[in-house]
Amino acid sequence: MPIRRMLGALGFVTAALLAAPLFPLAASPAAAQGASSVAERIGLELNRLEPRQNGNANGCRVWLVLRNPGAEPVDPLRLDLLIFGKDGVIAQRLSLDVGPLPREKTLARVFDLSTQPCDGIGAFLLNDLLACGAAETAAACLPRLALSSRVDGVSFDK
Numbered sequence: 001m002p003i004r005r006m007l008g009a010l011g012f013v014t015a016a017l018l019a020a021p022l023f024p025l026a027a028s029p030a031a032a033q034g035a036s037s038v039a040e041r042i043g044l045e046l047n048r049l050e051p052r053q054n055g056n057a058n059g060c061r062v063w064l065v066l067r068n069p070g071a072e073p074v075d076p077l078r079l080d081l082l083i084f085g086k087d088g089v090i091a092q093r094l095s096l097d098v099g100p101l102p103r104e105k106t107l108a109r110v111f112d113l114s115t116q117p118c119d120g121i122g123a124f125l126l127n128d129l130l131a132c133g134a135a136e137t138a139a140a141c142l143p144r145l146a147l148s149s150r151v152d153g154v155s156f157d158k
Contacts, residue, residue, distance in 0.1 A: 042074060042101070042141075043067035044126070046149040046156040047108070049118040060118035064109045068101045074141075075100030078130035083113065086122040095130060124149070126158040 048063035068074055077099030083092040098109045113121075132141030142158065149156040 040070035040072075040144060041146045042070070042077075042144050043146050043148070044079075044156070045147075046124055046151055046154065049121060049151050049154065051118045052112060052114075054112075054114045057115055058117040059112055059114040060116050060121065061110060061112050064098065064111075065106065066098060066101050066109060067106045068103060071103050072133070073100055073103045074133045076131040077101050077133070079126055080128040080130050082125040082127045083116060083121060084123040084125065085120050088122065091120070092116055093127070099131075121154055123154060124156045126156070 043066065045065040045067075046062070047065045050061040050063065052059040052061045066077075076097065079096045079098060081094050081096055082090050083094070085091040092113065092115075094111075096109075096111060101107060126145070126147060129138035129142055129145075132138045132144075145158060147156045147158055
């Protein structure tokens with residue numbers, strides 16, 4: 001008798017294991033939350049560096065493209081950026097207010113580095129978030145940011 005019970009239990013376990021793939025993974029709350037958080041990632045793209053003449057100094061105009069596919073605006077959005085030279089040494093630090101970023105919107109933001117030539121820039125580092133939306137802490141917002149660069153030889157990291 002105990003062997004029949006074991007075989008019956010094994011049949012139930014086997015049937016349960018075979019049926020498991022029939023249940024979609026997205027039905028779990030954790031999977032659904034993961035999918036929505038990916039959809040709400042805020043994109044920050046270093047799009048272009050444009051040489052600028054500023055009197056006797058060579059400067060650089062920086063073009064950032066920001067994407068907010070989410071249903072909520074991000075206001076304010078303030079970045080603490082470090083700019084590294086080609087030699088890997090920090091050349092400049094700046095606080096940049098790029099918000100507000102409306103919901104479901106892509107925007108371009110432009111700023112000038114008056115004393116930094118474009119050909120001397122090696123990398124941008126998002127050192128910190130000074131502000132990211134009214135209800136969210138900057139630390140909670142940081143994982144939502146997806147950084148990228150279209151500029152050859154210049155990275156944009158966090």
